Amino acid sequence: MIMFWVAILAISILLYVLLDGFDLGIGILFGLTGDEARRRAMMTAVAPVWDGNETWLVAAGVILWGAFPVVYATLLSAFYLPLLLMLAGLILRGVAFEYRYKTERLRWVWDAGFAGGSLVAAFIQGMTVGALVEELPIANGQYIGGEFGWFSPFAVLCGIGLCLGDTLLGACWLVKKCETELRDAAYRLIPYLAVGLLAFLIVVFAYALAEDLRVIGRWLERPYLFIFPAFGVIAALVAAKSVRSRWDGVPFYMVALIFAAAFGTLAISFWPYMIPFSITIEEAAAPHSSLAFMFWGAGLFIFPLMLLYTAISYTVFRGKLRSTADHY
Amino acid sequence: MDLTALLLSRLQFAFTVSFHIIFPSFTIGLAAWLAVLEALHLWTGRPAYRLVFEFWLKIFGVAFGLGVVSGIVLAFEFGTNWSELSRMSGPIQGPLLTYETFTAFALEASFFGVLLFGRSRVPPWFYLFSTAMVALGTMFSAYWIMVNNSWMQVPVGYAVEKGQFVPNDWAAILLSPVVWVRFPHMLLAAFLTGAFCIAATGAWYLLRGMCQTEARIMLRMGLYLAAVLLPVQLVFGHLNGDYVHDHQPAKFAAIEGRWHDEQPASEVLIALPDPEAETNRYQIAIPVLGSVVGSMSFTSNEVGLTSFPPDQRPPVLIPFFTFRIMVGCWLIMTFAAWVGSYLIQEQRVERSRALLWLIFLCFPLPFIATLTGWFTAEVGRQPWTVYGVLRTADAMTPFLTTRAAAVSLVVFCVIYAVIFSFGTFYIYWLLRVGPVESLVLPPVAAVPNRPMSVVDEHPLTPTTRHIAAGE
Secondary structure, eight states: OHHHHHHHHHHHHHHHHHHHHHHHHHHHHHHHOOOHHHHHHHHHHHTTTHHHHHHHHHHHHHHHHHHOHHHHHHHHHHTHHHHHHHHHHHHHHHHHHHHGGGOSTTHHHHHHHHHHHHHHHHHHHHHHHHHHHTOOOEETTEEOSOTTTTOOHHHHHHHHHHHHHHHHHHHHHHHHHOOHHHHHHHHHHHHHHHHHHHHHHHHHHHHHHHHTOHHHHHHHHOGGGGHHHHHHHHHHHHHHHHHHHTOTTHHHHHHHHHHHHHHHHHHHHHTTEEETTTEEHHHHOOOHHHHHHHIIIIIIIIHHHHHHHHHHHHHHTOSOOSSGGGOO | OOHHHHHHHHHHHHHHHHHHHHHHHHHHHHHHHHHHHHHHHHHHOOHHHHHHHHHHHHHHHHHHHHHHHHHHHHHHHHHHHOHHHHHHHHHHHHHHHHHHHHHIIIIIIHHHHHHHHGGGTSOHHHHHHHHHHHHHHHHHHHHHHHHHHHHHHSOOSEEEETTEEEESOHHHHHTOTTHHHHHHHHHHHHHHHHHHHHHHHHHHHHHHTOSHHHHHHHHHHHHHHHHHHHHHHHHHHHHHHHHHHHHOHHHHHHHHTOOSOBSSOOEEEEEEEETTTTEEEEEEEETTHHHHHHHSOSSOOBOOGGGSOGGGOOOSHHHHHHHHHHHHHHHHHHHHHHHHHHHHHTTOGGGOHHHHHHHHHTTHHHHHHHHHHHHHHHHHHTTEEETTTEEHHHHSOTTOOHHHHHHHHHHHHHHHHHHHHHHHHHHHHHHHHOTTSOOOOOOTTOOTTOGGGGGOOOTTSTTOOOOOSOO
């Protein structure tokens, strides 16, 4: 039962990271261009799906609370200020989708909210992961780091890394969904983003080695873990080839695969800890009566329906956007 | 423990949750009304029903979107500000909120998509079915939230193990008698909110002499429904009083403004409670009625606040006054609904501009009644978060600082003020224009996961089809 909910939680988080990853990335790209036609096209490329994408964040949040209350309580309270900023960012970018078209004069406000909110949300998500890898200050199951206990150069580095990663994912989504000019612009951007991401990975790895982080020790203990990065490398190679050959549909899936490989790498190197090296999955799990209650309704029936619904909404909006510029 | 952080956290939760409840209490009623309209349209074939339906679907979309956005914050606030509560009660509250999120996603979001797109793609009966499913989804959501809150009011079906509330009887939690008086009370409040907003809009159009056919439908249906539901709401309000009387005597005493045990007890109609002197000033009270209200008896002893140690008493002023404001709203709404319904029967309502003005000006009352009712319930529960077992002060994140709590409160206030004022203005603008304009088919850009976009006009495609207003 515990493993079932670990799996459901992992699927929800991975879906969130992938799906909202690309639409946050497009939000960041949105801030980099001032051209109204391109901005509209970018908005249109994510408008049908962004809200559903963010639902996975809420789903992950409540699953975490119901199935692993200790982790929910510890992490959310430890990341008080960053989470506040992330929620503020997500709200601002969420309403921007609708509000920017209701006004001409104040459009810049909602545009700034859209780009800024996306950037802040992506940065904080990356930073949170970085802080977890570096281990939060926790004693006797209680967070003791204070308001800024999560802050470190490494965490900031990871924040920047996820911004780069999300932007890359977003650019690949644009390649997949758009035509002509915007697609070409995205293609031109992809190599820079990819090189940036690679540089980030090298720096992170060097930092982790230099600081002798415990995660590295796990790697040396469990060499079979290298299968995940191996997948990542293969995906990266295919991605490079597909960008060079202009196979529009492929880069997005390859970058998504890289994300999934990174996610799997992290999850398994933390195993069996849920908050690295202080709270294990077993310790964090809710009592059996709670997990069973969730399993027989939400887990067994509604969750598959949610997956199905997500799949259907992506199928409905598959394919290239036609005449992107004059949408709305 | 930082007392200022505690106060700020409470203010923040009160602010964010009050802001949020405005939208669901409106959309639950509206969803049910849309289902009724669609059924009427299918049954009678009158185009006016269809026009009114399309019009309120737009309003529903905007309000639904604002409700979703403001609800996300709540899912995280339990963990950020109330980490002790979420750690201890997570095994019970967590699964309940998981069900809430999951059912909302499965029913509301997916069938709402059909409402936006499906008119031309699915058979009419399925469209009606989808409307009903959206309405059902909003009610399910309300049910899970009420189970969750009722468990905090009167915790049942649990045992304390290793510092956590471990559920050992889900049936007791889900079917608690407290849930089954509070859930209907909330549902009725939502229906009344919808009914009054619709009736007020109808009255507004009649006053301005526009969209008469649609305005009459709105006014008639809204007022009739309110006239029927208001007495029912009184019954459920009384049943709520009964559970408070039996399970939360200190809250009951605070609501009643009763400082000392009385036998038989009088009923304080209005007064200014003075917590320092532990007495009421300027009191108007009816003898014996307090015992009748509390215990259905002419002789019962009713407990006063001073029978509880000071650290187990709720604040008095807020529950005392919010309860009376709620009842006052009920009185005015009942007057408006009954007189209005009578005049509609007599075919005189459109000549009575004073009454139309009254009905129009009633539109904030159901919102005020819902909010003040919640204030009574939640402030009256203090000093407990989970009644009798977990104090609010012990529920807070132990290391939360005043500085962090102040920053978050300010940030939420600013953001909510901005999006709320924009959203409200937008709904006002939609209502002002009214349904007369045209019957616009959903734009291509509108999608299930983007409820607010239903309002977008789509000038570049020829999908806009006009259907004559009226008959």
